[in-house]
Amino acid sequence: MPLALELKGVTFGYAHGQPALSNVDLAIPAGELVAIAGPNGGGKTTLVRLALGLLEPNRGDVLLFGEPAARFSRRPALGYLPQRAQIGVDAPVTVEELVSAGRLAAGPMLGPLRRRDRELVSSAMERLGIAELARRPLSTLSGGQQQRAFIAKALAGEPSLLVMDEPTTGVDAESQEALAELLDELHRELQVTVLYVSHEFGAIERYVDRLVLVRGSIVFDGPPSDLPEVWHDPSHVHV
Amino acid sequence: MFDSEFMRLAFAAGAVIGVLAPAVGFFLVQRRLSLIGDGIGHVAFAGVAAGYLLGVSPVATALAAAVIGGIALEWLRANRKTAGDQALAFIFYTGIAGGVVLVSAAGAFDVNLFTYLFGSILTLTRQDVAVVAVLGAVGLATIGLLYRPLAGVVLDEEAAVVVGVPVKVLNLTIVVLAALTVAVSMRIVGILLIAALMVLPVMAAERVAWSMRSTISLAMAFGLASVFGGLTVAYYGDMPPGGAIVLLAAAGFLLASGVRTVSLR
Numbered sequence: 001m002p003l004a005l006e007l008k009g010v011t012f013g014y015a016h017g018q019p020a021l022s023n024v025d026l027a028i029p030a031g032e033l034v035a036i037a038g039p040n041g042g043g044k045t046t047l048v049r050l051a052l053g054l055l056e057p058n059r060g061d062v063l064l065f066g067e068p069a070a071r072f073s074r075r076p077a078l079g080y081l082p083q084r085a086q087i088g089v090d091a092p093v094t095v096e097e098l099v100s101a102g103r104l105a106a107g108p109m110l111g112p113l114r115r116r117d118r119e120l121v122s123s124a125m126e127r128l129g130i131a132e133l134a135r136r137p138l139s140t141l142s143g144g145q146q147q148r149a150f151i152a153k154a155l156a157g158e159p160s161l162l163v164m165d166e167p168t169t170g171v172d173a174e175s176q177e178a179l180a181e182l183l184d185e186l187h188r189e190l191q192v193t194v195l196y197v198s199h200e201f202g203a204i205e206r207y208v209d210r211l212v213l214v215r216g217s218i219v220f221d222g223p224p225s226d227l228p229e230v231w232h233d234p235s236h237v238h239v
Numbered sequence: 240m241f242d243s244e245f246m247r248l249a250f251a252a253g254a255v256i257g258v259l260a261p262a263v264g265f266f267l268v269q270r271r272l273s274l275i276g277d278g279i280g281h282v283a284f285a286g287v288a289a290g291y292l293l294g295v296s297p298v299a300t301a302l303a304a305a306v307i308g309g310i311a312l313e314w315l316r317a318n319r320k321t322a323g324d325q326a327l328a329f330i331f332y333t334g335i336a337g338g339v340v341l342v343s344a345a346g347a348f349d350v351n352l353f354t355y356l357f358g359s360i361l362t363l364t365r366q367d368v369a370v371v372a373v374l375g376a377v378g379l380a381t382i383g384l385l386y387r388p389l390a391g392v393v394l395d396e397e398a399a400v401v402v403g404v405p406v407k408v409l410n411l412t413i414v415v416l417a418a419l420t421v422a423v424s425m426r427i428v429g430i431l432l433i434a435a436l437m438v439l440p441v442m443a444a445e446r447v448a449w450s451m452r453s454t455i456s457l458a459m460a461f462g463l464a465s466v467f468g469g470l471t472v473a474y475y476g477d478m479p480p481g482g483a484i485v486l487l488a489a490a491g492f493l494l495a496s497g498v499r500t501v502s503l504r
Contacts, residue, residue: 052401075403082397089269089393091445091454101391105402109388137449157402 003066004030004161004193005051010060012046020046022217024060030160033187033194035204038214044197045083047214048165051195052080065160076105079159079192081150083166092137095149099125099134102156124156125149128182144175151179155186162186163195168202180204201227240474249360249427249470249480252368255375256424256436257466261444261458262382263416264437268445269393270410275312276417276434278327281334282308283421284430287355288341297355298370298422301430305418308334313414317407358429358481360473367426374423378416385412390451427466429481436462439488443495461491 007026013019021043028034038044049055050062053069062069065077072078079102087093099121100113107117125131128148138146147167154162164183168176180203187194196204201211205224213220213227220227240246267275286304290297308330315326342348354362382389392399392409400406417437424433444457469484476483 054397054400075401078401080398080401082395087394088396089451091265091269091441091451092448093394094450097390097451098394100387101394104388104391104399105404109404110384111387113387135450154398 002030003063004028004032005195006061006063007047007050008061008063010050010057010062012050012055012057019058020216021050021214024214024218026212026218026221028193028195030065030193031187031191032210033183033208034196034210034212035201035208036195036197036212036214037199037201040199042215043217044199044214045165048163048195048197052078052163074160076157077160079154079157079162081154081162081164081167083169087138092139094135094137095125095130095141095152096121096134098138098149099152099156102153104157106157120158121156124152127155127186128152142175144172144178147175147179148182151182155190155192159192161193161195163197165197166199167196168198173203177203180207183207240471245361245363246470246474248363248365248368250467252363252371252427253466253470254463255371256420256427257463258459259375259378260420260424260428260433260436261440261462262379262455263413263420264441265455265458266389266393266413267417268438268441270413272323273438274327274434275309275414276421276437278312278330278334279305279309279414279418279421280425280430280434281331281338283334283418283425284338284356285334285341286422287352287425287430288338288345288347291345291347291352292341298367298426301355301425302419302422304334305421306415309414309418310411313411317410354429354479355425356429356431357479358425358427358432358484360427360470360480363426371423371426374419378419378423381412381416385409389413427470427480428484429479432481432485435485436465436488439485439492440465443488443492446492446495446499461488461495465491 005028007024010021010024011019012021036044050057051069053072056070064072067073087098103113103117103121108114125134128151130145130148130152133141133145138149168179183194183196184207186192209223211220211224211227212218267273283301283305286301287297289304290300312326312330315321316323342352388404388409391404392406396406420437421433428436440461441458443461444454448454448457465484465488468487470480472483473480
């Protein structure tokens, strides 16, 4: 199976600080659903930003589908749900407007959306069970419904790699369970490579083949059944 | 009122400005850059002064200065050479100080300069209106064509960068459009007040709109109503139109806030 993401001997530190990540090796084959967890400040978001080419490593290489991440030529193939995803505007934004923005890079950038793009937007909303909320402003929805809208936006671009940074922050336990189930479904049906990043494994642990635990470096990488009991709550990980 | 040619010209130019300023301002407000129009306006003042000094069209030199100032501002902000508000302060004060020095050198502290600062309905010529119409059409066509990418960037800039949207180019486009709006609008609304017409109608629209598209559409409608109302008040009240237009836009915001408060009860 070709690799969707590969980090080879990656070290990264922010200016005037300790390295946030040291000597990280990670290979994620296309089509895998992987959960990356670790305590806050453990370097998870740095790893995500390196993987997406938003940061460049001080040492080592980051490859996306075999290309250097910072110069990746097929960016529309990426879907990204940033940490604490929220709309960056004060104006009311409907679910449909948000999800349509997911076709920006994958579809035509100028002028109105074409029919196929509109169909993909509708299909993403239906898949996430929010089609009936299409015309509702995001601010009137629950945290779980808003999260679904952001995932629909990422899916509308038909990504080959979907990266979600702390997708369950501010979402209740029931919605977290539903989200984990949904991701499993999407991953199986669409064969999308999914990187699920969180400070805890939570509900997703039951659906993934592989867990990666990050605390400055990778301290565990393997199937959930091999995870030592003490690490099931990654916020308590001691290296 | 429409028997006078100068009022017909003022309404023709005002129609373009009333729609263009909030359309551009929508993206500035959503990016939390509401005061950028003010910064660019002050640089445009230096441009007007340079026009007087060089003996060329102050509108042309104001447009050039505003575009250069806007690009400098965006470059300082985007490359984190300095914090956003400090970049704005730098451009703001340099612009106004440069303008004062240049106006003084040109010996142009006169009533004509006052019309650039606060607007006038008496000084517009047919040629001015033609320039406003052409530049306004260019600005509105650009927004129409780039609406989706511009909206996508304000919705989530980082996600847009990840999927390969040319965010820097789009951010620069908005700043250049803001500069164009300042240059186009300064004869009627005035350099010191044009930024308000970019921001207040958008603030009002946000209070009563139900989507992004309805926000920008309502903002343009509020902008147009403020300009037409302000020109009418200026004509009958014999006052600079800039002040009347902006006070009406402010009243529109208060009214929209009231409507929202009542509708939420």
